[in-house]
Amino acid sequence: MRPQPLSWAGEPSRVPPDVPAGAVDVIIPVAGAAEAFSRCLASVLAGTDLEHHRLVLVLDGPQPEATEALVSRIEGERTDGLLVLRAPERRGFVASVNQGMAASQRDVILLNSDTQVTAGWVRKLQEAAYSASEIATVTPFSNSATICSLPRFVETNALPAGQTVESFGRLVEARSRRAYPRLPTGVGVCLYVKRKALDQLGLFDTKSFGEGYGEESEFCMRALKAGYAHVLDDATFIFHEGQRSFGSSRGRRVDAAHRAMRRLHPEYLATVAAFLREDPIRPLRQRVLAELRPARREQPPGRPERVLHLVHGWPPWSPAGTEMYAAWLARRQAVHREVAVYARIADPQRAKGDAVELLDAGVRVRLLVNNFTQRDPLSRNALRDAALCADFARLLDAFRPHLLHVHHLAGHAASLVGAAAERGIPIVFQLQDWWLACARANLLDAGRRLCSGPSPGKCAACLPLTGLPPAPLLNRLLYVLRRRAMRRALDAADAFVLGSEALHQSARRLGILQPADRVYVIPYGVEVAPRTRERPAREPGAPLRFGFIGALLPHKGAHVAAAAFAGIDPARARLILWGDPAIDPAYTREVLAAGGAAVELRGRFAEGQAEAVLGGLDALLVPSPGLESFGLVAREALHQGLPVLASHRGALAELFAEGEAGALFDPDDPAALTSWIERLIADPGQLDRWSAQAPPVKGFAVHAEEIETVYERVLARRAPTPRLDQTLTETGPLRRRRGA
Template sequence: MLPPAIDIIIPVYNAYDDLQRCLDSVLRTTMPHHRIIMIDDCSTDSRIADYFETQRSKADKRLWLLQNDTNLGFVSTVNRGMTLSQNDVVLLNSDAIVTSGWLEKLCCCADSDPLIGTITPFSNNAEICSFPNFCQDNALPQGMNAEDVNRAIEAAALRVYPDIPTGVGFCMFIRRRLLNKIGLFDADTFRHGYGEENDFCMRALAAGWRNVLCDDTFVQHVGSCSFSTKKETLVEENMQRLLAKHPDYMQRVMAFITADPIKPIRQLAQSFLALTGAAGDKPGILHIMHGRSGGTEQHTRSLMHSDGEDYRHYLLVTMDDVWQLKDANSGELLTYQFNRQPDQLWTDFLASLCASFRIHLCHVHHLAGCRPGLLEAMRNLGIPFGFSVHDFFLACPTINLLDATGIYCGSETDASRCQNCLSAQPDFRGIDIVAWRAVHADFIEQAVFVIAPSDLAAEMFRSYFPRADVRVIQHGVDLTANRVNALTSALLLPKDAYQSIGVLGAIGPVKGARQLERLVARSRERKLPFRWVVVGYMDRQFQPYQTADTLLTVHGQYTPDHMEDLLDHYRINLVVFPSAGPETYCYTLTEAWMAGRPALVPPIGALYERVQTNGAGWIMQDWCDTDAILDDIISILRPENSTDFVHKQTQARAVPVTSVRDMANATEMVYHEVLSRQVVKFAAPLPQTTLYTALQTALGVAAADKHRALSMGQHWLLRLAHLGLRLRYTLLGRWLYRIIPVRWQQILKQRLLA
């Protein structure tokens, strides 16, 4: 049984090329029992009349081709079409391009609730119904057409048909019973167009009807060609007429824009767009890490945003039962927050998430944050995974192999000694080191690759988990060529003969915070001509700070692009790393060398390996003794050693730096090798309702919060805008209009009446 017939009304005024594309799309996608009413409003382009004659000659029973005797204007032409019809109607601009199933989906939406009066689909250019960016004219994604976008929106759809304050007239379904109830468009007030559908929708709301978004349909809207020269004037005048009829219109619309309750629907469709278009053929990589910032996060994000085009990248941040998945494949960063249910298996939790986003390979960067859950999930996942060595958490829960005194243990492997060491530390008592390493050994055995950022890190890792194929890929760093001057946020130092010694990065206990405090104290006690400058922050001093005697300065947070300017400003020529534990790479050492600063480092970890290999610094004689470190600095800075110092500076500048792209290329080669010999079988994906809820949770949008109130400031600004627009052509109105922010003018005046 066929569904009820719908009349599609297409008012025509010039725009010949647009009209052809529009009608071709309608004829291609519309069933025979529907009717297409095209009305030419006395177009001045002679090709329109010829086009109508051509269509008449085809004798398509769906087409009803009419011409106004005189130019009636857009609103009266639409009203003529709606008067000729006795069915539900769809108003369709001649610059719209419809997609497969569009009319059937609009009808399904209408059937879901008899109180639905108007329906608007998603479009690239439909103001509050625009996709992917809200209230913008969006270009279609590169390499995609309207059908591609429609498939993505359809795949992501929940068919919740959310309420919207007003329909958008480029493509708007109107129920016949609503027309019978409240009448046609107000042609006397809105004449040539702009605002008539907003007025109609406000009258519909007042009569108890709903205006909704059809969230499973996409119709392309090229733009308003016919009225391009008149639009500004029409918008200005018709906004005032609309506000005169509906004083609460602006408040309703602004409340909707502020709340943006359909944002999760758009974002879910954006993720599906990356899966249904050309990008969907690319393998998906899921990077897994903890929720803490630092070098691990920097490396992971560099891999994800390295401009590679062969893979889709996602980031999963694990925090006990709450996991955040970040999707940047559609241009905008989309964040989903998933909450594991108490009875849900970890493997099912991860497998269904991977299936939803078509993940082919998991790249685990850290297990901290949800170690037991991830270990269980990986054991039976059915999707290959690899591991990157960022520290030594798998070997020891101290992470950086520190003993009870806070000093590096020397990579102790004897289980009995390690157990005694952990028992002496309150945070780690009760941990069975044998069981700890055994479960991680199983995890590493299942990993399809292991990557370390330095030879020494790989060697230390193999001493705990024997594996011959640990690959070494150095971390990549890219600093912009045009450095941004950071002096406006820098602290001042006295201009004297004191030497500034730099310590770089976020300095906690492992990075040597306690040793640094001792170095400052002993420098003061020994009256040494040193000032210590932390370009970064400390665990006990996060904000910019300076001691009264200026022997310690803490700059605070910085960006790597500022590093050389900051080192110049603080007159830092030598950088010291007072680390208590071994590094696996150290980004800040790379930053120092790129700025031409040699470094004094302890004889442990990647710091030792890199300085020894590149010759751009010195190795501490006794890295645990504060006075011995100060003596090293005194020796390095002696005038008679200046030639050696200049040589080290030259060496620092000459150290080869791996770019992010080179690092990503090497890593992607590993991915390719793995996936070329793996066949991934996806589990059942998460239901769309779960994905939608995950987006809502992360965005802070409650399911029932569809009419969030404006803040007090927004409320008064709205009233000011309202008054300014209503009095636009009075002296007071012109003054008010000028002080309304441009963004509010665009939203209120231009966008909502487009």
């Protein structure tokens, strides 16, 4: 007979009465992960009254040098409020927890070493614990605590965009009703346990759950059967970095825990499933989420009510042009409709396919981990991935988008587009670069030369997709399969959006676009504040400041800029590089060596600082030898009146009329750029003349409305009465295009 769920209400008559609440022992088992433990310890020391309560550190076997140094320092600073327990050998998580609880006669809080607590956390947890005598355990809200997760239920969440651990903790407390809803189990990330429950029920089951994971659920099931209850403290939030304390062994531990729970408590899965169906804490989550979502404005009829964006990254983890563009668009759209995003994230501490949820200005962003460590060349090269497709299909079925907007498939799988097409979802496919035809995305080959176009043999030699034997044959076959997979994805699209005429003509020539495809060429807008002041005057005699902003990779051309500065006196002009050197350290070293004393590396800057960075330059360099499909940073510069010296390749040639706001040059000839730098050193007034002639730049609000027009037309074509499809130009009027 199928096991029936247990009641999680609790039975006060069956449990001992409470004694007055007293001091609490905070128990932190420690097993590696020194950096996360350091952050955890700092938050506990800042947010806990250790004059009253006590911190118990349980070191499970020998620790990294950094951990030992940190513990020794704390021991030297505190004479009371601290107990350090050491095990000479590694015994496992549960044994460490039990050692800490056995050394205590108080209520305890079990706290993972990869968490960060917030102000007043112990007091609030204790208030929840003593709100009813039958309560055995209390769990706070956390970003990653299964049934107590916030913002999204039963998911691993990042902090909502714009929030810190402390600010989000304050928000949770401010929106709390102190409802303390009942749970079927506590969650061991942060678990308050009353001493009377420990004395009656005993410690955790070391034999069945020795390494950790599931031990608190087994204890909580014993407690339910004894009449106890478990509650959520909806006034407290703690941050959980997630999976750092267990690392790569998490999957194995989860499977072992589920087997043990089925054996020890057959009712467990049925009980949790009943709770998941009921989801009684949803109203409490919604109270918090209401403060994080923008006020919704009514949108005109004929537009989609739910839009899903598919893109290969998301800021701040991936701050490149396509990712920034998709973020700007999705955030604007969230004011009018439900918007979700399916994106990739790299995180070596997580396994492939793990998901992290982010709430960003009302946009639900689902980030799937892909570190490109898989051996399967079909998955590694975004051709086909069964697990990824299954996750995306679940999102499609749950979110039910009225339109899918594809920005980029790198790091995903081309077959995702087919999953949407199978469900009859209209698809807008935005070409952001040349990746669909060129795995390098910009038609710049391994020798840093422009490629005339793809072919299996040429592509396999330029960028092998696998090292599996027989590699020469297999790579040619993979490129054939890649071309077919991308063609299937493209054929599913209802319409295409491109940001430049250069990309449009190139995509036609390469066969990315077919003659009958419906194409909208819409130069992008830029998400910038109104220009309210003129550029500051340069300091007389100071060196001119030329800036490079972008990925430190060959196709962006930092080496071209550096070579142009090789003979430049740094007292007369300097090149400032903004980019992440960790992407390709060898290339970064090459760039710095080529430029000499006139070149300075500043690294990355945070989202939102672009205006200040551009304001500190006299000219922007965009020396890309690879093809550029639009040039967002260049347009941000022009908006500020900052002159631009750019490669004449791809869409960069469409930035401005000749001599209007800068100059174009051949990136294969660094001397041409050097010549311009020397001319500007000799005549800096040219920069002022260019600045005064900078053309107006389209704002993103205008561009977002143009995208809405595309959406309307795509949906109208799906309606019973088709309508004529047309193409938008930069200024807004419509013109017919052949094949539309």
